[in-house]
Amino acid sequence: MGKRVSYPISVKEEAVQMRLAGIPTKEIMDKLGIKNRTQVKTWMKWYREGEIHRFHQPVGKQYTYGKGPEYQNENEKLKTENLYLKQQIDPIKKVYRMGKEVKKEAFVSIYDAVKDTVSVRAFCQMFELARSTFYRWKKQDLLPKQQVLIDLISSLCESHQYTYGYRKITALLRKERRINHKTVQRIMQTYGLQCRVKIKKRKQTGQPYYIAENHLKQDFTATKPLEKLVTDITYLPFGQKPLYLSSIKDLYTSEIVAYTIGDKQDVSLVLDTLKQLQTLPKGCVLHSDQGSVYTSYAYQKEIKEKSITMSMSRKGMPADNAPIESFHSSLKTEGFYLHHLTNTTTAIVEKTVREYIDYYNNIRIQLKLNSQSPKEFRKLAVL
Structure with a gap:
């Protein structure tokens, strides 16, 4: 057992005065030893x-259980008693409408102002108020603040069209205040503010078959912009005629760069997308699936002219291009579905995609980007 220090x-x-001034305990310990x-x-x-x-009590001696302090002189005793009485009287001076019935709102706000110097029991x-009454008043005082938080979360969910889950909503709130993600999750569940997403379907996987080497191998991390790119074509069955979207995504910023x-899923569609890429760094990798447009001569020729390293998924493995x-x-x-x-109309489909x-x-935040949009992260x- 270590030696007790006096x-x-x-x-x-x-130490008490420094702590009341808001100085961290660690700093107080370092300064005062x-x-x-x-x-x-x-x-x-x-x-x-x-x-x-009790500041006067020797190490190992307690001034409880009926034993009071032993002061060196009468002046020291009076000084200690006066300080204690001052602590008792000061909060009373701050009470709204002194001498009349105290309103519960005023009582709670007064305690918040002096809570660093007076315990709930002493206050x-x-x-002559029961502590249970005080805590009930304090809980009632928190209800309006809780409603403000509910309204704020509801507003954020609505502004993002209910596409954000509680993690992203928490990330947005933490830019302005400290809040626990469990509080956000509970409020969103209680008031039906959860992310509205379509049920995901599982696709049957097939056996690997290589057209070009798979350089990514499901490693979707990158160390700089345009180091690793992924591309694919998707069908847009929402308009008066079939439409297709060919897009290229930068794995570093998660930005759609092209x-x-x-209205046709042909080679010209992917070539038009590829030609939007201007200056690319040396060693840039562009990953795709094994679709016929990507294995065509024209596409591979354009890839080669841009000095891009081609990479392809295994056949029947969409996870390779997740x-x-x-x-x-x-x-x-x-x-669309939301x-x-x-x-x-076809015009609305194209407008919605753009x-x-x-x-x-530019706006939609991503947790993996430290709760920033791709543009902000880039x-x-x-810098």
Whole structure:
């Protein structure tokens, strides 16, 4: 067992004053040479409960159970008693409408102002109020604040068209305040604010068959922009005629860097998308599936001219190209199914796709990007 350390009264008083000023306990310990942080907590407890006389007690001696302090002189005793009385009287001076019945709102707000110096027990004793009553009043005081939080979460969910789950809503809230993700999850579940997504379907996997080497091997991490790109074509069955979207996604920023909308799933569709890529870094990898448009001579020729390394998924393995598959799923779910745009005009389909890609790149946050949009993340990466 370690040797007990005795601290002078001046050290105890200074530690309490520093803590009341908001100085961290660790900093107080370093400055005053205090070895145990529990010691500071004990002194603060004595101070709040009006037991300042215990600052004088020797190590190992307790001034409880009927034994009071042994003061060196009468002046020291009067000084300690006056400090205790001052602590008892100061909160009363702050009471709204002194001498009349205290309103519960005022009572709670007054305690919030003096809670660093007075315990709940001592504060309630001054006004002859049961602690259970105080806690009931305090809980009632929190209800309006809870409603403000509910309204804020509801507003965020609505502004993002209920495409964000509780993790993303929490990330947005934490930009302005401290909040626990469990609180956000509970509120969203209680008030029906959960993310509205389409049920995901499992696709049957097949045996691997290589056209070009799979350089990614499901490693979708990148260390710089345009280092790894993924591409694919998706069918848009929402308009008056069939439409197809060919898009290319940067795995570093999760940004859609090129896309083309066409009415034919042919080589020209993917070539138009590929030609939108201008300056690419050396060693850039572009990953696709084994579709006929990607294995065509014209496509491979364009890849070679841009000095891009071609990579392909195994046949029947959409998981090898999961990032672009995920984007296309989000586009259809959040852009079309959520708004019931399943039978509209061709012009509206094209407009919806363009607006969603703009939203996806510039506004929609992603947790893996530190709760930033791809555009925000790319700007910070450039700095």
